[in-house]
Each structure stands twice: as structure tokens, then as C-alpha cells.
Amino acid sequence: GESVGLHLPTLSVQEGDNSIINCAYSNSxxxxxxxxxxxxxxxxxxxxxxxxxxxxxxGQRVTVLLxxxxxxxxxxxxxxxxxxxxxYFCAESYGNQFYFGTGTSLTVIP
Amino acid sequence: xxxxxxxxxxxxxEKGQTVTLRCDPISGHDNLYWYRRVMGKEIKFLLHFVKESxxxxxxxxxxxxxxxxxGGTYSTLKVQPAExxxxxxxxxxxxxxxxxxxxxxxxxxxxxxx
Numbered sequence: 001g002e003s004v005g006l007h008l009p010t011l012s013v014q015e016g017d018n019s020i021i022n023c024a025y026s027n028s029x030x031x032x033x034x035x036x037x038x039x040x041x042x043x044x045x046x047x048x049x050x051x052x053x054x055x056x057x058x059g060q061r062v063t064v065l066l067x068x069x070x071x072x073x074x075x076x077x078x079x080x081x082x083x084x085x086x087x088y089f090c091a092e093s094y095g096n097q098f099y100f101g102t103g104t105s106l107t108v109i110p
Numbered sequence: 111x112x113x114x115x116x117x118x119x120x121x122x123x124e125k126g127q128t129v130t131l132r133c134d135p136i137s138g139h140d141n142l143y144w145y146r147r148v149m150g151k152e153i154k155f156l157l158h159f160v161k162e163s164x165x166x167x168x169x170x171x172x173x174x175x176x177x178x179x180x181g182g183t184y185s186t187l188k189v190q191p192a193e194x195x196x197x198x199x200x201x202x203x204x205x206x207x208x209x210x211x212x213x214x215x216x217x218x219x220x221x222x223x224x
Contacts, residue, residue: 032211043201043215096166100153
């Protein structure tokens, strides 16, 4: 079955530095990938998505990179701020279903 | 614009009891999803409504779980009878038909079965 996993369960970065959160997926037929941010006590919040026919997409301070050769997805956050501290989930979509990873906890050190 | 809301925020019930969770999606969102996160594990898809129709319910764990979306507005998820392994956080999400991947999640309902 599909599995979406994260390389590191926790990540600490200095405020102002760039953050990179990684994710591996196993289903080469997945056609869409999404990154979510979850703050304490809240539900996951959509950050950015990318289609399987793209390898890079940029948003505001965030960039998602997709490497289909090695089935790897990453989220880059530029100039990380204290408000970026949260758990980040990647998800892949295959058909109508969405498969989530276990999450990476990002802590921003002031 | 109001986001996705869920009720209750937390429910503690005994094994064998019944619990009904409610989700109010964003107005105009025809897609409605239920997910569950068991502690320490990934968020798992349960089912997907398009308006009042169940598009995909393959993620429902067993027949103790019943989801409805009468009228295509709010949705309920009933667990009857609840078992210990049903404990977790139940999330609801909604999206527009044209943007199925841009899902808006509610805050979740934390269910504890004792």
C-alpha cells in the first residue's frame, strides 16, 4: 500500500535561517502532493501543492520541490519566523484519496 | 468567512457507548472529507462526500462507523458502539469541487474511549 513518511520527526532552526522539511512517498502513481501546517490545537492548514508533472512550485516564502525519480518531496521555508513553528505534514493524492505522513515538528529558535 | 467547524471539540465516552461527531464545512464547499489521527500515527482518510453522496468510503474502519451528509451541508460521523481503538482526533475538511486538493480542515474532535 501507499506510504508517506518523513525523514526527520523534529527539526530546529534559528530564526531567519531557511528550513527544509523532507518527505518520501512510495506510490509513483500519485498525481498530487500537498503540504500542510498544523499548529497546536488547530487542524492542518493548506500551505502549497504541486502536481506530479511539475518539479518545483513557489509560494510566499515557501517552495516545494518534487523529485519523482527518488520519490522525494521537500518544503523549503525561507527566512523562518517564530510563527512557522508547527507540525508539517506532506500528503499525496491518488485517485480520490489522500495519504498523509506522520509529520515533522519544526521549532524556530529566536 | 467562517472556516470549517467541528463539534464537540473533545468527547470522552466509555467503551460500548455511542458518539456522534458533527462537521460544518465552509459554505459552498461540495467536497467534505473525514480523517482520523490515532496518537503517534499519520492522519488517515476515512471517507469523502460530494454534496450528499458518498464518493469514497473505503477508509472507514468497520461498520461501527456511519457517516451522513443529509442535504449536502453539514455531516455527522457516528461511532456505535465505540471501542478503545477508536480513540484519536477526527478531522473534517472541505474543498470546492474545482480545487479538491486545497482542503480546509476543521480543528478536529478529540475522542477518548475509556
